[in-house]
Amino acid sequence: MIISKKPRTYIPQDLAISWDGLAPLFTELQNREINSGIELEIWLKDRSELEAALEEDFAWRYIKMSCDTANEELVKNFQYFAEEIEPRISPLANDLNKKFVESPFMDDLDKEKYFVYSRAIKKALEIYRDENIELFTQLQVKQQKYQGITGAMSVEINGQEYTLEQASIFIKDLNREVRENAWKTIQQRRLIDKDDLNILFDELIKLRNQVALNAGFENYRDYMFQALGRFDYTPQDCYDFANAIEKEIVPILKEQAEKRREALGLETLKPWDLEVSVSGKPALKPFNNGTELIDKSIACFNAIDEKLGDKLAMMKANNLFDVESRKGKAPGGYNYPLAETGAPFIFMNSANSLRDLTTMVHEGGHAIHTFLTANLELNDFKHCPSEVAELASMSMELISMDNWHVYFDNAEDLNRAKKEQLADVLKTLPWVAVIDQFQHWIYTNPEHTAADREETFKQIYNRFGAGFADWTDLDHEFGNVWQKQLHLFEVPFYYIEYAIAQLGAIAVWKNYKENSEKALEQYLAALSLGYTKPMNEIYETAGIKFDFSAEYVKELAAFVKEELDKLG
Template sequence: MAQENKLTTEYGKLIASAQIPFEGGVYTLSQLSPFKNDPDDARRLAAWKAEGAWYKEHGAEFDGLYDQLVHLRDTMGKKLGYEGYTTLGYYRMGRNCYTKADVEKFRAAVVKYIVPLADSIYREQAGRLGKQYPMNAADNALMFRSGNPRPAGDADAILKQGKKFYEELSPETGVFFNKMLDDQLMDVLSTPGKAGGGYCTSLGDYEMPFIFANFNGTQHDVEVVTHEAGHAFAAYMNRDRIPYSYVWPSMEACEVHSMSMEFFAWPWADGFFGADARKFRYSHLAGALTFIPYGTMVDHFQHIVYEHPELTPAQRHEEWKKLAAIYQPWMRLDGEIPFYGAGEYWQRQMHIYQSPFYYIDYCLAQTVSLQFWAMLQKDRADAWSHYMAYTKQGGSRTFTELLKNAGLTTPFEESCLRGVSEAAKAWLDSYDLTGII
């Protein structure tokens, strides 16, 4: 584990060290993100190529670190008497109520119900953009020709609207968010050399959560205030639990708090996004649906890698490309952006390096969050009562028990993915995008 920590730390340092030249400036990976969503086709493609070039330049380092990690983890598993790393990986993730077979069943349902829906979303997007389907990664990143939704204000304005959202959502969330602001428990600005990503953690001595993020002027900034604060609210609600390990449930159960909270923010979207609120609601739901196939693919890839630790780096890239054909048929891998065309873009996903098998969690949780979204379309108060019933249990129950106790369906039931995909398709088909190009 000490060796593993050393290697994953090296990966984190490598990502944080990125200095990418672009249009006369130098940017970190996070700071480059706004250019990757630019409505100007040439500028957007140039940004994706610049990012890809940096990854390609360091490709041998990324491959070398992962190769060492895979063999090290395989050895760890065998040392403890397992077939390799997979079983140990599940135990280390705290999986206590579902198996590899359940995940395989979920993957099959994703391919059956979600991939076709996501595919139709990208086909419509290609039509709006005037592009030929399938599109490259740079064009897939632009949902509207007039540009992706952007926050109406700066970081201070987003936090101010976050305060309004939580104060009006419920008494509990109002008290919680004001304490986070008053006690300066959020570090959200993106600065040179700052570690990448965003997360919520707990400061045990203070019995309070802490949010770390990198605002960059995109819609992701609003999702940080809703997503990470969803985690933080759950921790806050359960801060007095004994034993302390009952504050947080398992990882996939935690992601339900955050991904669902994003959807509860929809009635306040006008305050966050102004004129772009309609764009945001569409792109947020569409993004949730198109994310599930990608996230499932990340998990499938890791199962292949740890079942076949002997694969070379080149063979791993080929496996990724094969999976992309199944889970991302809308992604054109023709070499226009070499990093993507070579099937190397899994290297951007830090979880693959630092938290093996921590990714299907997002897909399972997103599926549950879509249940909350469907409830919200009918009765917000009812949806919130289910959310609180789920959240108040903390980590005192397994994932499937938490769902059952809150009147929710487990994602491992095929009917769950079928139901949310049908509800989402009906909403998307009827959503009024008049005047938005």
């Protein structure tokens, strides 16, 4: 089935994304006379249609650039939007926000339907400043440099060139010398660009801090809590959450690390001993290439619910995947919603490992979310906070496990895969706490040096177990671990959401194990809401609590540990 864009009712079908084509539309929206609540709703839908077209145009520029970071033309196309289109839209969008909140017909709108939307518009107006437009443009362009630097990284192992993602497969090798050599080779390659990335990060911090000061905030952390619409928790809640993870999760992982050390017969665990299987068997290989990964994932989703499998099959038919790692491709993985088409694009860097399987089902969860919200009335209704978006993806990682037999030929490998996945679920929590606490420090201490930053990262990482390995004689590598986290460079403060959503996903999975039909129904119902309800109501619709208290962390960690113990 060919996926096509929804028919436009307001903007021209052949709208050119250039300022000459866009300006008249913004002018018309700004000048339009609105005489009733019905006309205000029509105005909102027309504005939404324009915004969806712009979002999709930007999406394709970003996708194409990240698929080939070495292509100068694609980089320029992305930069054109960032430098020529976005800065002009920003003040006009702010004017349209004012027009909306000042309309005497706002009170005629359905208050429940527009509560979340209106709240977000009012917050955007509060923090908007004209002088930040140029800074946002600079940030867009500078953040992209991270992709260019890291996308060019490759290493040679056994006379063959590999991307860092491809080379990481050697860190799972049963031969310890092979693992150590691969790990050190990758880290040495990262260290080559350490100074350039530090300089880039210093520039980003300076710009971000200025954005916050311009908007009347003491620091960028406090600004971002408002900009991200964190209405449901505070910075102090994040500190408390980190303390709960340190108290409840770190001891479990420390115990597991000790079991790993004993099973491998080692005096101490080094960083290159953390990924190898303790079974004494080679790393799991759930598929052989990108096409097989996509096909097996379609079969897996089909086994959960045929409607879900159909969505991935539609994506494959419409070339909405780029999954294999190659030189020049940006690192990481993402699901990018195409706002006008109502479908997503999945991007990742597969090296045929178990982690790639979990990445695919994770991004597949995001993809299902995109499809389920495609027909919501306003484009903004689809803009879910990350705590909801990541609930979609992380729940799918766990829900899908019951059907991972499509990736594995024998029960022993399937059992191993589930054990590794559940261990990773717990490992996610302290790493998220590390990155989140690191960002709190970075942006409340914006005058720090690169050396201060490295020292603080070490202290925070040590607090949460430092990966539960011995880093003796690896000081340079240890202090540079943070640079692999693209969120720090490209999407600041987007990380605590993974831990909040991970707890939610465990709760969804717990329900799924008790009553799969009901839990799946609740999960899909929650995703279908988009962002039309407050976050706690969306979690309630999913049959779970929006909660990250120490008691809840302890309860859910105990459940995961119990499930791990059942697997042997």
